Amino acid sequence: MCTRKKLVCVVLLAMGLLWACSGNKGSEQEKGKSLTLKGLYSYGPEVKSFTDCDEGREYWVADSAKNLELEYTNLGFEKPYTPVYIEVECHLVKSDTTTVTGGYDSTMVVTKVLKMSKEIPEGPCNQ
Structure with a gap:
């Protein structure tokens, strides 16, 4: 009887560990997943933000x-940090908290620029 209880406990513990590890992998894959994001990009000597x-x-x-x-520089702004509308393919990675990137939600790694425009479209970007 005691051996049976130990066996059930070991099996449940193993299942719990497998479930916890598989859930962790899923969230890591989600962070590295390729996304298409639309928003405002600002660029200057000290800040590159979206x-x-x-x-x-x-x-x-x-x-x-x-x-x-x-592409941002080619738009010919007189002052840095002027926001432009962009659509990009990217993936998100955790920002390093010991550097300037630590104050941001994440770091967006741009893999492809789909669109860049001085014209900010109507909607949530233009508020």
């Missing part, structure tokens, strides 16, 4: 596409 128009979340921007900053 604000998601739908959720209002603010992200630090890393430009792995290597053309986001170039």
